[in-house]
Amino acid sequence: MIPYVELKTQFKAIETEIRAAIDTVLESGWFILGEQVRAFEQEFAAYLGVEHAVGVASGTDAIHLALRAAGVGPGDEVITAPNTCVPTVCGIAASGATPTLADVDPGTLTLDPAKLDAAITPRTRAIVPVHLYGHPCDMDPILEVARQHNLIVVEDCAQAHGARYKGALCGTFGHAAAFSFYPTKNLGAYGDGGAVSTSDAQIAEQVRRLRNYGEEHRYHHTVEGFNSRLDEIQAAVLRVKLPHLDAWNAARVRLAGAYGEALAETSVATPHLAPWALPNHHLYVVRTRHRDALQAQLKELGIGTLIHYPVPIHLQGAYSHLGLQRGAFPVAEQACGEVLSLPMYPELQPDAIPIIARAIADFRP
Numbered sequence: 406m407i408p409y410v411e412l413k414t415q416f417k418a419i420e421t422e423i424r425a426a427i428d429t430v431l432e433s434g435w436f437i438l439g440e441q442v443r444a445f446e447q448e449f450a451a452y453l454g455v456e457h458a459v460g461v462a463s464g465t466d467a468i469h470l471a472l473r474a475a476g477v478g479p480g481d482e483v484i485t486a487p488n489t490c491v492p493t494v495c496g497i498a499a500s501g502a503t504p505t506l507a508d509v510d511p512g513t514l515t516l517d518p519a520k521l522d523a524a525i526t527p528r529t530r531a532i533v534p535v536h537l538y539g540h541p542c543d544m545d546p547i548l549e550v551a552r553q554h555n556l557i558v559v560e561d562c563a564q565a566h567g568a569r570y571k572g573a574l575c576g577t578f579g580h581a582a583a584f585s586f587y588p589t590k591n592l593g594a595y596g597d598g599g600a601v602s603t604s605d606a607q608i609a610e611q612v613r614r615l616r617n618y619g620e621e622h623r624y625h626h627t628v629e630g631f632n633s634r635l636d637e638i639q640a641a642v643l644r645v646k647l648p649h650l651d652a653w654n655a656a657r658v659r660l661a662g663a664y665g666e667a668l669a670e671t672s673v674a675t676p677h678l679a680p681w682a683l684p685n686h687h688l689y690v691v692r693t694r695h696r697d698a699l700q701a702q703l704k705e706l707g708i709g710t711l712i713h714y715p716v717p718i719h720l721q722g723a724y725s726h727l728g729l730q731r732g733a734f735p736v737a738e739q740a741c742g743e744v745l746s747l748p749m750y751p752e753l754q755p756d757a758i759p760i761i762a763r764a765i766a767d768f769r770p
C-alpha cells in the first residue's frame with residue numbers, strides 16, 4: 406500500500422517539539438491573538454522577505470480579506486484560472502466581487518498572460534494568479550498587464566510555500582498574497598489556518614482589522630469585519646514547522662526528480678517545468694488521456710492518487726450563474742480530464758517511486 410498522502414511520519418519526527426509548543430499555549434491560558442501568532446507572523450514575514458504577514462483562519466479567508474483590504478468589492482471583477490481549487494473562487498466571491506476566468510498555459514497550467522487582455526473589462530479590478538501545484542505563474546508579464554490596467558494582484562500561494570519564480574519567493578510579487586496552512590500543504594497546521602503576506606502597511610492593517618470584527622482598538626470598530634483569526638495553537642505548530650520547510654521542499658524536489666526519470670519511458674506526461682521556475686512540488690501531477698482507467702488500476706494495486714481538479718470552475722453547478730459553457734477555456738478543460746496527482750510528500754520513501762512507475766508502465770488502457 407502506498408497512500409496518496411500520510412502525515413503521521415512527519416508528526417513522529419517532530420513530536421517532542423510539537424507537544425512542547427502546544428503545551429506552552431495550554432499553560433499560557435491565552436488562545437486567540439497572542440504571543441504565538443505575533444511571533445509566527447514575524448517569522449513567516451522574515452522567511453518570505455516581506456514587511457507583514459497577518460494570520461487568518463484559512464487560505465480562503467486570506468484571499469477574501471486581502472482583496473477586501475485592497476479595496477475590491479461589489480461591482481468589481483476579479484480574474485483567476487478556471488482549473489484552480491474552488492476556494493480561490495470562494496474567496497473572490499466573499500469579497501463581493503464577481504469571479505471571472507482566463508485560460509491557462511498548456512505547459513504550466515497556470516494563468517496564461519497572453520489570455521488576460523481578452524478577460525479584462527472596465528469592471529476588472531484585480532487578478533488572482535494561482536501558483537497551482539506549487540509551480541509559479543509567469544509573474545512578470547502578469548504584473549505588466551496589471552500595471553497597464555491599474556489592477557490589484559493577490560497571489561494565491563495556498564500551494565506555493567517556498568516556491569520560487571526567477572529566484573524570488575512566491576508571495577512577494579503582488580500587492581498581497583494568500584497562504585493556506587491546511588494540514589496537507591507544504592507548510593501545514595494541525596487544523597485550519599492561513600495568512601496574508603504583503604509589504605503594503607495599509608493592506609496589512611486593514612486585514613488585521615477585518616479578521617477581528619473590524620476592531621481598531623478594543624471595542625472600537627471602524628470597519629465591518631469578520632471573525633477570521635489564526636489561533637495560538639496552530640501558530641505554535643507552524644512555528645515548529647517553518648524551520649523545516651526548506652528541507653521538506655528539497656525532499657519533494659528530489660522525489661520529483663526521481664519520478665521524472667522513472668516515468669520518462671511511460672505513456673504519461675510528467676509535469677512541465679518552466680525554465681524560470683523552482684517549484685515546491687506541492688503536488689506531482691502527470692497527464693494522460695486514460696486518466697480514469699489509470700487511477701482505477703493504481704487503486705487496485707494499492708497506490709493512492711487524487712485528481713486536482715476534475716471539474717473546472719465554470720462547469721461547477723455553483724458557478725453556472727457565470728454563464729460560461731464548455732469550450733470557453735479549452736486548455737483548462739482538457740487538463741481537468743487528464744491530470745492525476747501521484748503520491749508526493751517529503752516522507753514518501755524513495756523506493757516507492759520505482760514501484761509506482763512500474764505500475765504505470767504496465768498499465769494498458
Ligand SMILES: Cc1ncc(COP(=O)(O)O)c(C=O)c1O
Pocket residue numbers: 463464465466489490492493535561563564584585586587597598599
Ligand atoms: C489553490 C488553493 N487556493 C485556496 C485554497 C484554500 O485554502 P484553505 O483550505 O486553507 O481555505 C486552497 C486549499 O485548499 C488551494 O489549494
